[in-house]
Amino acid sequence: MGTDWDLERKTLVERLQGWGYVTSPGVRSALLTVPRERFVPEDVRRSAYDDVPLPIGFGQTISAPSMIAIMLEEAGLKEGERVLEIGTGSGYNAALLAAIVGPDRVVSVERLPELADLGRANLAAAGVAVEVVLGDGTKGYPPRSPYDCVIATAGAPRIPKPWMEQTKVGGRIIAPTGRSRLNQVLVTARRTSESKWDFKEGTPCAFVPLIGSEGWRD
Numbered sequence: 371m372g373t374d375w376d377l378e379r380k381t382l383v384e385r386l387q388g389w390g391y392v393t394s395p396g397v398r399s400a401l402l403t404v405p406r407e408r409f410v411p412e413d414v415r416r417s418a419y420d421d422v423p424l425p426i427g428f429g430q431t432i433s434a435p436s437m438i439a440i441m442l443e444e445a446g447l448k449e450g451e452r453v454l455e456i457g458t459g460s461g462y463n464a465a466l467l468a469a470i471v472g473p474d475r476v477v478s479v480e481r482l483p484e485l486a487d488l489g490r491a492n493l494a495a496a497g498v499a500v501e502v503v504l505g506d507g508t509k510g511y512p513p514r515s516p517y518d519c520v521i522a523t524a525g526a527p528r529i530p531k532p533w534m535e536q537t538k539v540g541g542r543i544i545a546p547t548g549r550s551r552l553n554q555v556l557v558t559a560r561r562t563s564e565s566k567w568d569f570k571e572g573t574p575c576a577f578v579p580l581i582g583s584e585g586w587r588d
Contacts, residue, residue: 519543
């Protein structure tokens with residue numbers, strides 16, 4: 371008898387709500403709608419709805435659902451907002467973003483060609499038409515700027531200047547940052563005017579390092 375993925379997904383979301391990680395209808399709906407099992411490798415698919423990070427190949431991971439929920443709630447996204455995601459990975463987070471703001475409002479940048487291809491394939495298989503761009507995510511993506519939100523799924527030594535330049539006044543950046551490649555703190559930066567930002571530190575976390583000209587060196 372096969373796995374009842376719908377039940378697994380519903381059970382996970384109920385757990386995340388019970389723990390206080392999911393609080394908004396938009397994030398709850400996205401997590402219930404997007405089939406996480408389609409975005410993880412077959413050999414770890416049985417763990418798709420466990421609250422743990424999973425390997426997706428090429429030294430990269432898909433974050434634990436609770437961490438994803440924390441970031442999405444912190445982003446406070448609304449339908450129609452323009453979002454830049456840094457680090458496509460398997461495409462799961464891009465699919466969640468698309469479910470909240472609309473697929474035509476999301477662009478995702480991935481530096482590894484193999485993962486860019488994987489992300490595109492997974493998104494297409496799930497029927498999500500998000501633009502995936504191959505490039506150095508630390509430089510942002512000027513052609514689709516300015517953004518209401520930049521959200522990073524890799525740990526940076528600091529928030530790259532290009533992200534700040536490409537964020538609207540009133541917009542925000544959600545990014546794990548820290549002086550170590552191994553440990554970060556989730557930072558929310560809100561642009562309050564052309565020249566001013568408000569920075570808030572949140573939960574400690576551990577993401578793969580953000581590699582690029584404005585991040586860690588490979």
